[in-house]
Amino acid sequence: xxxxxxxxxxxxQHPNSVIKELPPGGNAKEIVCEIPAKSSEHSKAIAVxxxxxxxxxxxxxEHYKILRGQLRLFIDNVEHVMNPGDIHIVKPNQVHYxxxxxxxxxxxxxxxxxxxxxxxx
Numbered sequence: 001x002x003x004x005x006x007x008x009x010x011x012x013q014h015p016n017s018v019i020k021e022l023p024p025g026g027n028a029k030e031i032v033c034e035i036p037a038k039s040s041e042h043s044k045a046i047a048v049x050x051x052x053x054x055x056x057x058x059x060x061x062e063h064y065k066i067l068r069g070q071l072r073l074f075i076d077n078v079e080h081v082m083n084p085g086d087i088h089i090v091k092p093n094q095v096h097y098x099x100x101x102x103x104x105x106x107x108x109x110x111x112x113x114x115x116x117x118x119x120x121x
Contacts (some may be wrong), residue, residue, distance in 0.1 A: 043112035054121040067102035
């Protein structure tokens with residue numbers, strides 16, 4: 001993953017967003033561009049994923065929509081292969097992670113994403 005190029009592209013496409021490299025400190029496997037939320041009921045992010053860490057949310061539904069590339073989304077140990085245009089909803093308490101190749105994913109969260117509702121496994 002070309003982190004520098006991806007961060008630059010996301011910053012140009014989504015000014016005023018917050019861009020995070022995960023894990024922080026180099027060798028990012030996921031880049032998340034948090035688009036400013038308009039309400040506490042909904043938030044949106046663009047994620048570029050090589051590999052995300054297994055985690056779950058107690059309150060949040062996450063709607064994954066593939067914008068570019070292919071994603072292997074694992075939910076409660078079941079693999080879902082996703083291609084551009086595909087949408088999958090991850091419900092609260094479902095352990096999930098994803099594997100891609102700089103795959104670009106739009107993630108809509110209901111209610112809005114909160115770090116307090118993000119639990120690593």
